Structures are given as structure tokens and as C-alpha cells.
Amino acid sequence: MTTATDETNPDGRGFLPGLALDFVIFGFHDQELKILILEYKNTDLFALPGGFVREKEDLESAARRVLAQRTGLTDIYLEQFHTFGSLQRYDPAPLAQIMQAKGHAVQPDHWLLRRFVTVGYYALVDFTQAVPQPDAMADRCAWYELHQLPSLMLDHKSIVAKALETLRETLDRKLIGFNLLEESFTMHTLQRLYETVLGEPLNRSSFQRRMLSLGILQRLEKTYTGKAHKAPYLYRFIQPE
Amino acid sequence: MTTATDETNPDGRGFLPGLALDFVIFGFHDQELKILILEYKNTDLFALPGGFVREKEDLESAARRVLAQRTGLTDIYLEQFHTFGSLQRYDPAPLAQIMQAKGHAVQPDHWLLRRFVTVGYYALVDFTQAVPQPDAMADRCAWYELHQLPSLMLDHKSIVAKALETLRETLDRKLIGFNLLEESFTMHTLQRLYETVLGEPLNRSSFQRRMLSLGILQRLEKTYTGKAHKAPYLYRFIQPE
DNA sequence: TATTATTGTTGCACTATGCAACAATAAAGC
DNA sequence: GCTTTATTGTTGCATAGTGCAACAATAATA
Numbered sequence: 001m002t003t004a005t006d007e008t009n010p011d012g013r014g015f016l017p018g019l020a021l022d023f024v025i026f027g028f029h030d031q032e033l034k035i036l037i038l039e040y041k042n043t044d045l046f047a048l049p050g051g052f053v054r055e056k057e058d059l060e061s062a063a064r065r066v067l068a069q070r071t072g073l074t075d076i077y078l079e080q081f082h083t084f085g086s087l088q089r090y091d092p093a094p095l096a097q098i099m100q101a102k103g104h105a106v107q108p109d110h111w112l113l114r115r116f117v118t119v120g121y122y123a124l125v126d127f128t129q130a131v132p133q134p135d136a137m138a139d140r141c142a143w144y145e146l147h148q149l150p151s152l153m154l155d156h157k158s159i160v161a162k163a164l165e166t167l168r169e170t171l172d173r174k175l176i177g178f179n180l181l182e183e184s185f186t187m188h189t190l191q192r193l194y195e196t197v198l199g200e201p202l203n204r205s206s207f208q209r210r211m212l213s214l215g216i217l218q219r220l221e222k223t224y225t226g227k228a229h230k231a232p233y234l235y236r237f238i239q240p241e
Numbered sequence: 242m243t244t245a246t247d248e249t250n251p252d253g254r255g256f257l258p259g260l261a262l263d264f265v266i267f268g269f270h271d272q273e274l275k276i277l278i279l280e281y282k283n284t285d286l287f288a289l290p291g292g293f294v295r296e297k298e299d300l301e302s303a304a305r306r307v308l309a310q311r312t313g314l315t316d317i318y319l320e321q322f323h324t325f326g327s328l329q330r331y332d333p334a335p336l337a338q339i340m341q342a343k344g345h346a347v348q349p350d351h352w353l354l355r356r357f358v359t360v361g362y363y364a365l366v367d368f369t370q371a372v373p374q375p376d377a378m379a380d381r382c383a384w385y386e387l388h389q390l391p392s393l394m395l396d397h398k399s400i401v402a403k404a405l406e407t408l409r410e411t412l413d414r415k416l417i418g419f420n421l422l423e424e425s426f427t428m429h430t431l432q433r434l435y436e437t438v439l440g441e442p443l444n445r446s447s448f449q450r451r452m453l454s455l456g457i458l459q460r461l462e463k464t465y466t467g468k469a470h471k472a473p474y475l476y477r478f479i480q481p482e
Numbered sequence: 483t484a485t486t487a488t489t490g491t492t493g494c495a496c497t498a499t500g501c502a503a504c505a506a507t508a509a510a511g512c
Numbered sequence: 513g514c515t516t517t518a519t520t521g522t523t524g525c526a527t528a529g530t531g532c533a534a535c536a537a538t539a540a541t542a
Contacts, residue, residue, distance in 0.1 A: 016259050016356070016358065017258050017259060018257050018258060018259065018260065019259065019260065019358060053326065053358075055356070056328065057328065058326065058327045058328050058329075059324065059325070059326025059327065059358060060326070060327065062326075080323065080324060082321065083300065083321060083324045083360050084300070085294065085299065085300025085301070085303075085360075086299045086300065086301065087297065087298065087299050088299075115257070115296070117257065117260060117294075117300060117360075119324050119326070119358075186489095187489085187490090188488090188489085203530075203531055203532075204489090205490085205491075205492085205530095205531085205532080205533090206529085206530050206531060206532090208489090208490075208491085209491090209529090209530080210529080210530080213529090222539095224539075224540095225488095225539085225540095226539090226540075227487075227488075227539075227540070228485090228486060228487060228488085228538095228539060228540035228541050228542095229486075229487040229488035229489070229538070229539060229540075230487085230488055230489045230490080230537060230538040230539060231488090231489080231538075231539060232488080232489060232490090233489085233490085427520095428520085428521090429519090429520085444499075444500055444501075445520090446499095446500085446501080446502090446521085446522075446523085447498085447499050447500060447501090449520090449521075449522085450498090450499080450522090451498080451499080454498090465508075465509095466508085466509095466519095467508085467509075468508075468509070468518075468519075469507095469508060469509035469510050469511095469516090469517060469518060469519085470507070470508060470509075470517075470518040470519035470520070471506060471507040471508060471518085471519055471520045471521080472507075472508060472519090472520080473519080473520060473521090474520085474521085
């Protein structure tokens with residue numbers, strides 16, 4: 001919810017007032033779906049990474065700019081999914097606590113303590129390539145397993161839920177695995193990704209048949225895992241040119 | 242894009258600054274999909290109905306309030322689909338023209354001439370029940386066939402396109418016909434609605450089989466159309482209690 | 483060499499859907 | 513009254529997709 005320009009900019013000048021961006025950044029690792037969470041020193045507060053929109057900046061450009069700051073990655077799969085504007089989410093307490101913990105005097109009319117409507121985006125990133133960067137206010141930025149999230153501030157928990165719901169609904173239409181996996185992977189890993197997103201087990205042979213019939217996978221050499229069984233093939237996505 | 246409180250409120254006081262709502266209100270009539278469009282006197286400008294969010298009001302509540310003002314209907318199917326915030330859409334010219342045509346002096350710093358990010362909602366209404374109401378600035382509010390829209394101001398054309406795209410994608414998941422049709426209807430009308438939304442013809446027997454197998458339709462008495470052929474049954478949706 | 487675990491594949495049953503055909507029927511033409 | 517016409521409700525058939533179970537292949541281990 002915060003940005004690096006805060007301390008030198010007590011009025012929030014240069015940003016669109018009352019409008020924020022929040023990001024649910026998905027990664028896939030150890031057969032688990034994870035998201036990036038910010039942690040604030042001395043507060044036990046956890047939040048989604050976020051930012052603000054500059055006065056002369058497209059909403060979409062702002063989203064890409066902030067995301068690049070958080071993950072170090074450009075050219076990322078990014079999609080807007082919902083805008084959150086309930087009055088309930090207007091609670092200055094957590095942010096006041098964060099500012100206090102940072103040693104700032106808390107002015108009650110500080111721009112960060114006003115009401116915000118926030119546009120939610122989700123991103124899909126290759127876990128191995130993302131380099132999480134905490135912003136000026138936060139001091140840790142780390143991956144959390146989706147089902148073991150800490151308690152998040154404000155309505156961020158429901159923002160995550162809505163992002164996941166959207167991800168499920170678009171799983172088939174958009175080629176989501178393409179963005180969450182490394183260059184090559186086994187069929188089993190791909191299936192685990194689908195199962196994790198959908199939250200339900202899938203039939204192994206049907207899944208393999210369906211994926212192969214899509215014509216988007218190229219079979220590569222085998223990978224010898226060292227386990228006592230048949231070695232699985234590696235696959236990679238064929239670039240839709 | 243405007244609201245009735247404009248003339249007595251030159252600063253936009255009481256509203257969240259820079260944030261607007263725009264509505265794509267779908268109706269179905271004469272076998273055609275239609276939407277509500279506002280027309281501004283002496284300008285030849287056409288726009289989507291819209292409004293603003295009060296400072297102490299949920300985003301969702303604001304949407305329902307504005308929609309009720311436009312259609313005279315409450316308890317309407319309403320869904321947020323996208324938030325539009327490109328810089329391109331920031332063009333004060335059309336609104337200045339509208340204000341001028343209304344006989345107002347155009348102050349260049351008027352709040353309506355500033356940049357807005359707008360949250361897009363689509364609504365599904367029973368055409369026969371909706372009572373379009375122009376707002377204070379507009380002087381006509383009328384249904385237009387989707388493929389015969391006038392040239393819309395700003396980016397409203399792409400807002401309509403995005404709304405239609407969303408409608409298509411959710412057609413099966415949500416029970417859309419339920420909101421767009423009258424109490425009872427023929428299978429043919431239901432099929433035409435689906436075809437209009439999807440933009441492609443559907444197979445008659447397959448469609449009938451699929452709809453009946455859903456178990457959401459109740460067959461009523463026949464309707465004698467006066468035409469020289471078998472009379473079709475009427476159906477109505479079974480209320481999911 | 484036999485065992486074990488996992489992978490790739492295939493057969494079968496079941497469901498969904500496009501297409502074509504057929505029977506039913508309301509009104510019009512004769 | 514009988515035939516014709518247009519549309520509707522229904523059914524049969526071919527095809528495609530999917531769950532389930534089974535089987536063969538195979539890399540490492542015992």
C-alpha cells in the first residue's frame with residue numbers, strides 16, 4: 001500500500017489522490033503456489049505490495065512501473081481483476097502504526113491515512129527470476145505459500161481471494177503455466193500447478209492427454225531424477241509466434 | 242459521465258476526487274441487444290451514463306445508487322468489469338463543450354474537466370421495466386442497438402467493447418438470461434439472446450437440449466403467435482431459492 | 483536378477499454436442 | 513374439409529472430450 005516517495009512527499013503530491021494499486025504476485029515453487037507479501041518492522045503487519053498512480057501516467061503504466069520495482073522484472077504477465085472501494089477498507093489505524101514504528105510523527109491528516117480506492121492486479125512470475133524488493137516503509141518482502149499466509153492488513157485477504165478466483169476462471173483461456181514455470185518442466189509439475197490453482201486433484205491420464213492435444217507443448221529430452229522409476233520427459237511451451 | 246449535483250457544486254465537493262463510474266446497461270428487445278446512451282443537447286455528443294462516489298459511500302453502493310437514478314430500477318444485476326485509467330481518456334474538450342452548450346461559463350479548473358479514472362460496471366435489466374432518466378446535463382437517455390451505436394465520447398466505445406467481452410465470458414457461469422428477459426419467453430427468444438451476446442449462431446436442437454438439461458427452466462402453456470406453424474411453449478426461469 | 487515406484491499410453495464407458503431427420507401442429511390457401 | 517407451409521419439439525447418429533482402470537516401459541535399488 002505504500003511507496004518509496006512517502007517521506008519526501010507528505011501530501012502525496014504528484015499522485016492521483018485517493019487511488020492506490022495493490023498486487024497479488026503469484027509464483028510457483030516446490031509444487032506450491034505462492035504470493036509476495038510485505039512485512040513491516042516492529043508492527044507484525046503484513047500487506048500486499050502496492051503503489052500509486054502519477055498524475056501524468058496511465059493506470060496500466062503505473063501498474064507495470066510498481067511491479068518492476070517489486071520484482072525486478074519487466075515484461076511480466078499482469079492483469080487487472082477488480083477495484084476495491086468499500087468504506088470498511090478505510091481504516092487509518094494500520095498505516096498510522098507503520099508510520100509510528102518507522103519513527104515518524106503521525107499527522108492525522110497525512111495523505112496516507114485518507115480513504116483509498118484500490119485497483120487490484122495480479123501478476124504471474126517465474127519464481128526463479130523474481131527478486132523481491134521491499135519498499136521504503138517495509139523491511140521484508142517474501143514469498144508465502146498461499147494457504148499459509150499471515151494475517152493481512154485491511155481487506156487484503158479478500159483481495160487475494162478475489163485474485164485467486166479470477167485466476168481459476170481464466171486458467172484455461174489464458175496460457176497461465178507459461179508465465180509461472182521455468183523454461184522446461186515435467187508433466188507432473190504442470191499438473192501440480194493446475195491442481196494448486198484450481199484447488200482440486202486432476203486425473204493424470206486425462207490431464208496429459210488434454211495438454212498434449214493442445215499442441216502447445218514440445219517434448220524435450222528425458223530428465224533423470226535419480227529416483228527408482230521411469231524418467232519423465234521435459235516439456236516446454238511452444239511460443240505462439 | 243455527469244451527475245445532477247453539478248450546478249450547485251462547482252468543486253465536486255462531497256465526491257471522491259478523480260474517480261468516476263460508467264455504466265453499460267444492457268437490455269434485450271426485438272431480438273436485439275441494446276444499451277442505454279445519454280445524449281447532450283446542441284452538441285451531438287453521446288456518452289455512457291455515469292456518476293461519482295460520495296466520500297462516505299461504498300463503491301458498490303454508489304454504483305447501485307447511480308444505476309437506480311438512471312433506470313428507475315433497484316435490485317438489478319450489476320457487475321464491475323474493469324477500471325479505465327489511460328491518460329488518453331483525459332480530454333476535457335467534450336465536457337467543456339457540454340457545459341458550454343448548457344449555457345455555463347467554462348472555468349478551465351472546473352472539477353469535471355480534470356482527469357478521471359473510471360470504474361466500469363455492466364448491468365442487465367428487463368427492457369420492459371427500465372425507465373431511462375436523463376441526468377441534469379443530458380437531455381435524452383435512450384436505448385441503442387449494440388451494433389448501431391452513435392459515436393461515443395472519450396473512450397466509451399472501448400468501455401462498451403470490454404463490457405461485451407466480459408458478458409460473453411460469463412454468459413455460461415452466471416444466469417444472464419434471467420436478468421435480461423421478461424417473466425416468460427420462448428426457447429427461440431432465449432436462443433436469440435445467447436446468439437446476440439456471443440455474436441455467433443447456435444445449433445437449435447443442441448441449444449434446446451442443453452437448456453432443458455440444466456433444470457432451470459419451467460415449461461408453461463403454449464403461446465399462439467398467429468403464425469402458420471406449431472405454437473411454441475413458454476418457459477420461465479425457476480428461482481434458485 | 484527381481485523389486486519398486488513412476489511415467490507414458492491405451493481401452494472402455496459415459497457425457498456433451500453438431501447435424502440431420504422426423505413427427506407434431508397452427509394457420510393460410512384452395 | 514383437405515392440403516400446404518413454416519416452425520417447433522424430439523430423436524438417432526457420429527464425433528469429441530473426460531474419468532477410470534489397466535498395462536507396458538523403465539530407472540534406480542535390493
